Structure formats: structure tokens, C-alpha cells
Amino acid sequence: MIKEEANTNTIEAVKNIFSSHLEKNGLRKTPERYAILEEIYKRTDHFDAEALYIHMKTQNYRVSRATVYNTLELLVNCDLVTKHQFGKNLAQYEKSYGYKQHDHLICVDCGKVLEFCDPRIQQIKSMMGDLLRFNITHHSLNLYGECEGACERTRKADSPDNKVEEVR
Amino acid sequence: MIKEEANTNTIEAVKNIFSSHLEKNGLRKTPERYAILEEIYKRTDHFDAEALYIHMKTQNYRVSRATVYNTLELLVNCDLVTKHQFGKNLAQYEKSYGYKQHDHLICVDCGKVLEFCDPRIQQIKSMMGDLLRFNITHHSLNLYGECEGACERTRKADSPDNKVEEVR
DNA sequence: TTGTGTGCAAAAGCTTTGCATGTTG
DNA sequence: CAACATGCAAAGCTTTTGCACACAA
Numbered sequence: 001m002i003k004e005e006a007n008t009n010t011i012e013a014v015k016n017i018f019s020s021h022l023e024k025n026g027l028r029k030t031p032e033r034y035a036i037l038e039e040i041y042k043r044t045d046h047f048d049a050e051a052l053y054i055h056m057k058t059q060n061y062r063v064s065r066a067t068v069y070n071t072l073e074l075l076v077n078c079d080l081v082t083k084h085q086f087g088k089n090l091a092q093y094e095k096s097y098g099y100k101q102h103d104h105l106i107c108v109d110c111g112k113v114l115e116f117c118d119p120r121i122q123q124i125k126s127m128m129g130d131l132l133r134f135n136i137t138h139h140s141l142n143l144y145g146e147c148e149g150a151c152e153r154t155r156k157a158d159s160p161d162n163k164v165e166e167v168r
Numbered sequence: 169m170i171k172e173e174a175n176t177n178t179i180e181a182v183k184n185i186f187s188s189h190l191e192k193n194g195l196r197k198t199p200e201r202y203a204i205l206e207e208i209y210k211r212t213d214h215f216d217a218e219a220l221y222i223h224m225k226t227q228n229y230r231v232s233r234a235t236v237y238n239t240l241e242l243l244v245n246c247d248l249v250t251k252h253q254f255g256k257n258l259a260q261y262e263k264s265y266g267y268k269q270h271d272h273l274i275c276v277d278c279g280k281v282l283e284f285c286d287p288r289i290q291q292i293k294s295m296m297g298d299l300l301r302f303n304i305t306h307h308s309l310n311l312y313g314e315c316e317g318a319c320e321r322t323r324k325a326d327s328p329d330n331k332v333e334e335v336r
Numbered sequence: 337t338t339g340t341g342t343g344c345a346a347a348a349g350c351t352t353t354g355c356a357t358g359t360t361g
Numbered sequence: 362c363a364a365c366a367t368g369c370a371a372a373g374c375t376t377t378t379g380c381a382c383a384c385a386a
Contacts, residue, residue, distance in 0.1 A: 048375090063342085066343070114300055132273055135314045138313075216350090237352075
């Protein structure tokens with residue numbers, strides 16, 4: 001994943017953000033909500049709701065799917081988690097605090113997901129927002145294709161504007 | 169939608185493409201498959217599988233959901249139909265023959281979908297394909313936001329590189 | 337204390353599958 | 362006539378909802 005900075009206080013920071021969000025919206029600070037937030041930020045990228053539920057269960061938390069879905073939505077609302085649809089009928093989630101905006105390249109053969117940044121997408125967003133009189137809040141850009149060779153190789157980006165790193 | 173050309177022979181052309189695809193893959197040319205293809209090309213953009221099924225039913229075709237889903241997959245395979253996920257767990261389809269490559273801007277308030285073209289996305293695709301050694305076959309770019317004002321206004325694009333038109 | 341949040345399970349919604357029948361090649 | 366496609370309905374999966382109980386404020 002593409003980190004903005006390596007910060008050991010990330011967990012504290014995101015908890016604070018979450019707390020503010022809950023307060024601002026008159027929502028309760030339950031242990032389940034914080035437990036889910038913590039587990040998400042301990043894990044690495046791209047997971048689905050069921051995997052998170054199973055993970056919570058194996059960590060001996062007593063949570064339900066309903067709470068997992070509920071909390072994921074809250075976290076998406078306060079931008080601590082991003083929700084993706086990588087072409088399947090299964091939502092994928094990803095923690096987003098401390099990460100640069102990035103997009104995804106998905107191998108249709110092996111399912112591998114790479115991340116990349118390209119400044120042109122920002123230009124497109126702002127131009128199209130103006131042109132179409134839309135207040136664009138977010139976007140989703142997925143490139144689909146096949147890894148060349150063994151579906152395993154990657155190469156570092158060299159352009160200063162384009163950062164690339166493998167995920168999973 | 170963004171048409172490449174206005175062609176009254178579209179139906180014939182797509183039928184031929186579909187026939188070739190069926191032959192090439194040893195699949196049968198059934199009346200149901202052609203009926204579904206025709207109905208899709210008579211309709212305007214962005215529909216889901218259930219809507220198509222209902223539409224077939226009201227047209228007094230005797231088709232099943234299974235056949236609708238099966239045929240949609242065949243049509244996606246031969247590039248006569250494009251499948252989208254606009255952030256929901258519901259696949260949306262769109263006929264694609266004779267249309268320019270385009271991307272989508274979705275209003276999160278009223279669900280309106282606009283289409284736009286931007287050449288920069290092609291540049292990003294080819295650059296990232298090279299950089300990450302991926303053979304990129306397709307992509308999906310969705311911009312999400314809110315219509316300004318009454319969720320109804322649109323404005324024509326004026327840049328020669330960027331064509332814009334409202335859908336639905 | 338009071339009302340929101342939770343767990344659990346059932347329901348809902350989209351998509352796929354199984355099976356007997358129909359039809360293409 | 363043999364294999365594949367279809368219709369129908371049931372099953373599968375992900376996500377949402379209802380309800381009684383728990384607990385944060």
C-alpha cells in the first residue's frame with residue numbers, strides 16, 4: 001500500500017477521528033465499534049465484510065455480522081475506510097487513514113491487486129466537475145488486465161509523479 | 169449516450185458479431201439469445217438483469233432469468249455489452265457496439281448517470297500497463313458526486329477532446 | 337433511566353445451479 | 362439423436378432487517 005508516512009500513533013489518531021465522528025452524530029461509543037476499527041487497522045489491505053467478521057470471531061470478539069456491516073458504514077462515512085467494488089458482487093474494504101489517494105490495477109487471472117497514483121486523475125475530476133456542474137466527492141478507477149509472465153512480477157515505478165507498490 | 173455514428177444497420181451488425189462469437193465457441197444460435205440481443209439494442213442505456221427480464225416478459229417473450237444472465241455473459245464476452253458496478257451490489261449493463269469508450273459520473277443523490285470521454289485515461293492505462301507489466305484489457309472509471317442545484321441541470325462540453333452527454 | 341446498539345436469526349435481493357424437458361446441429 | 366440450452370424453482374451468497382436484550386449516556 002502507499003503510505004503517506006509510517007506512524008506508530010496511527011491507531012490513536014484514527015480512534016480520535018472516529019470518536020469525533022461518533023460525537024458529532026450523536027452515536028454511541030461502543031467497545032464493538034472500536035474493536036472493529038482496531039482490527040481493521042492491524043490488518044493489511046483489501047478485505048471483505050465476511051472475512052472481517054470471521055477475523056473478529058477468531059480473535060474471540062463477540063460481534064455479529066450486523067455490527068460489522070454497521071461499523072464499516074460508519075467508518076466509510078468518516079473516511080477511515082474505503083469501500084470498493086472490484087467488478088464482483090462483493091464489497092471490498094480498505095483502511096484509508098494515512099494513505100495517499102490511489103487507484104487499483106486488478107489481475108483478472110490471479111486476482112492480484114496493485115495500487116498506483118497518477119495526478120491526471122485529479123485533473124480529470126476537477127475538469128469534469130466544472131464541466132458537468134457536479135460536486136465530485138470521490139471516484140473509483142480500476143484497471144483490469146493480466147500480469148505478464150507468472151502473474152507475480154512487479155516493477156518499481158520511477159516517475160516521481162507515479163508511485164507504485166504491490167498489495168497482497 | 170456517446171454514439172460513434174448513427175447507423176440503422178446496427179441490429180444486423182451486432183447479430184453478425186454475435187453469430188460469429190457463437191460459432192467460434194461452438195455455442196448454439198437459439199431464438200432466446202437473439203431476442204435478448206435485440207431487446208438490449210432497442211433499449212437505451214444502463215439497465216440491470218432484472219429489468220431486462222421484466223422487459224422480455226412484458227414483450228411476451230418466454231424467457232427465464234437463467235437465460236437472461238447466461239446471454240448477458242455471452243454478450244459481455246464478445247464486447248457487445250458492457251457490465252458495470254456503480255458502487256452498488258447490482259450489476260448494470262449497457263450496449264456497447266458503436267459507442268465510444270466512455271466513463272461515468274454518478275450523482276449519489278438522484279442516481280443520474282452522465283457519460284464523458286477524456287483522452288488522459290488512455291494515457292494512464294498505457295503508462296501503467298508498461299510500468300507494472302500488465303496487459304490491461306479494460307477499465308472502469310466512475311466519478312461520484314452531487315448535481316449542483318436541482319439535480320437536473322447539465323451543460324454541454326466545449327473542449328474538443330471532451331464529449332459529454334446526459335444519460336437517462 | 338431511556339433509547340440506541342447489539343447479537344442472533346430470519347429475510348431480502350441478486351445471481352447461480354439442478355433437473356427435466358425442449359431444440360439445435 | 363445426442364448434446365447443449367431452456368424454463369422453472371430452489372439454493373447460494375452477500376447484505377439488511379426485526380426483535381428482545383444489553384448498555385452507553
